[in-house]
Amino acid sequence: EVQLVESGGGLVQPGRSLRLSCEASGFSFEDYAMHWVRQAPGKGLEWVSSINWNSRVIGYAGSVKGRFTISRDNAKKSLYLQMNSLRAEDTAFYYCAKDGAGKSYGYGYYYMDVWGEGATVTVSS
């Protein structure tokens, strides 16, 4: 069974940093791109960042570019999101998601076929 488990969320003051982790199991992690998607309270889904299978193709939403860094460790089957200079508007539920396509389909990142249960990030003084 494919599973994604996020950790590292919590309450943090504005301007501080937080690192989210996502541990994957049940599939060949190294063959798939991965994504971070968030949902702010009362809002819809917002794409945050994606990384392809070999970390060569990475993308960020404009709202987090320059502050957030996505990375992965294929040996540890883990995905990370380093969040710096956090703002109140970064308060959200953060989901880790597996790409549906796989490296045999293409070099980039596409859609999300399996999602974790999410982690809460609250930015407040």
Place this chain on the structure above:
Amino acid sequence: VLTQSPGTLCLSPGERATLSCRASQIVSTNYLAWYQHKPGRAPRLLIYGVSSRATGIPDRFSGSGSGTDFTLTISRLEPEDFAVYYCQQYGSSPLSFGGGTKVEI
């Protein structure tokens, strides 16, 4: 930008639901997906590539469209289908989601 309409759809079990997703520019290679999201649950992939159903998705869910106009149809609503539905384009980066359509009783 993806614009979903209507914002809310009020229907009864057994009725047909038609959800719209309009893109501000052509979605490359018809790279469009649909997701179902219920409160407190992880989102669930329904459709990818405009019309391909994801594994385990019942055939009452269908996707159609091309270019800039896409539709998710639920042929006969079941009680478990009442949720928020999002479209997502993956034809170009940045990826993006629509604002969502809430299907409620």
